[in-house]
Amino acid sequence: MAGWDPSQYLKFAGPRARPALDLLAQVGLEAPESVFDLGCGAGNITRIMAGRWPGSAVTGVDGSADMLAKAQSGDDAITWVHADLGHWSPPAPADVLYSNAALHWLDDHETLFPRLVAGLGQGGVLAVQMPRNHGEASHTCMVEAARAGPWHDRLAPVLRPSPVAPPEVYHDILAPVASALDLWETVYTHALDGDNPVVEWTKGSALKPLLDVLEGEDREGFLADYTGRIAAAYPKRADGTTLFPFRRLFMVAVR
Ligand SMILES: C[S@@+](CC[C@H](N)C(=O)[O-])C[C@H]1O[C@@H](n2cnc3c(N)ncnc32)[C@H](O)[C@@H]1O
Numbered sequence: 001m002a003g004w005d006p007s008q009y010l011k012f013a014g015p016r017a018r019p020a021l022d023l024l025a026q027v028g029l030e031a032p033e034s035v036f037d038l039g040c041g042a043g044n045i046t047r048i049m050a051g052r053w054p055g056s057a058v059t060g061v062d063g064s065a066d067m068l069a070k071a072q073s074g075d076d077a078i079t080w081v082h083a084d085l086g087h088w089s090p091p092a093p094a095d096v097l098y099s100n101a102a103l104h105w106l107d108d109h110e111t112l113f114p115r116l117v118a119g120l121g122q123g124g125v126l127a128v129q130m131p132r133n134h135g136e137a138s139h140t141c142m143v144e145a146a147r148a149g150p151w152h153d154r155l156a157p158v159l160r161p162s163p164v165a166p167p168e169v170y171h172d173i174l175a176p177v178a179s180a181l182d183l184w185e186t187v188y189t190h191a192l193d194g195d196n197p198v199v200e201w202t203k204g205s206a207l208k209p210l211l212d213v214l215e216g217e218d219r220e221g222f223l224a225d226y227t228g229r230i231a232a233a234y235p236k237r238a239d240g241t242t243l244f245p246f247r248r249l250f251m252v253a254v255r
Contacts, residue, residue: 003212006042006070008204013044015190019248020045020100023129024052026182026252032056032095032124038085038116039063039102043071043078049098050078056095061088062102086112093121101205104130104163110173113253117177120255126174131205132164132185132249137233138198139206145226146210151218158209170251178253185249191241198234198244199227 009016024045035053037046040060050058059079062068072080081088086106090097097116106112116126133139139161146155167183174181194200203211207226214222234242 003208004041004064004067005204005208006067008200008208009067010042010044011204012190012192012201015188015192016101017045018188019129019186019250021048022186023100023127023250023252024049024098026250027096027098027125027127029095029125034090034092034094035059035096036061036090036094036098038088038097038099039105040071040080041067041102043068043074043080045100046071046078047074047076049096050076061085089115090119093124094119095121095124096127097124098127100129101131103128107163109165109170113170113173114177117174117253117255122255123179124255126178126251126253126255128251130164130249132166132247134162134164136245136247137230138202138244138246141226141229141233142202142207142210145222145229148225149218149221151214151222154213154218155210155222158213160206164249167249167251170249174251174253178255180254182252183250185247187245187247190244190246191237192244193241196227196231197242198230199223201244 032053035049035056035058037049037060040046040062043060046060059081060071061081061083063084068080068082143159143161146152146159171183211219236242
């Protein structure tokens with residue numbers, strides 16, 4: 001699994017939290033007994049879930065020891081589990097399986113999503129948000145920069161150009177195993193401060209696995225190439241902010 005840097009990821013904790021909360025708002029259960037946050041990262045959303053359902057057993061699951069170390073630094077009653085979601089199942093049928101901005105790191109969604117629904121009790125809810133920005137410059141520039149220099153052989157194996165399929169694919173995967181299904185997309189227009197904020201944003205997520213396999217001049221060259229493309233694609237506005245449109249796919253499936 002790719003390494004994660006909680007402090008880089010949390011630089012944009014505010015705008016990254018917005019879709020997490022929009023997803024959580026669509027989980028209609030009043031008092032679920034067991035709640036799991038899959039790919040919980042630094043645990044900031046897990047804690048919000050524990051606050052919403054104070055009587056529930058809340059568990060955060062993540063494959064990154066660095067992210068979990070940050071999550072565990074809070075003083076709370078949440079259980080933290082270090083596991084690869086590619087092999088994980090809940091210990092007993094769950095009421096809520098929630099995942100914000102994590103499942104796009106896993107392959108084979110045709111198998112993964114029905115397996116997660118099978119881990120729910122009757123009436124349980126699978127709630128998932130995944131970025132679907134891979135056709136936008138933030139991500140296409142990554143692929144272009146990866147192919148534009150002597151680093152391309154090392155980057156080719158870690159490039160994931162479109163890990164998230166269109167909504168209808170998830171409809172076809174989930175409708176046969178769900179009693180109710182809601183799918184929607186939102187494009188957020190984040191107004192970011194600072195210099196090269198889109199690069200700072202992707203450094204905490206999709207760009208990181210690429211940077212991690214490079215070092216020295218190649219790392220600098222690739223990052224400079226990507227930064228130049230991004231600066232042209234996302235110019236600063238007159239007020240000094242940079243607008244970063246970001247498409248995200250949401251789904252809420254009830255078993
Ligand atoms: C972008 S972060 C999202 C963190 C959190 N859900 C949030 O909304 O702030 C993605 C998280 O998914 C985790 N992750 C990615 N692939 C995983 C896997 N196969 N198993 C477990 N966790 C995984 C990463 O370690 C990371 O913490």
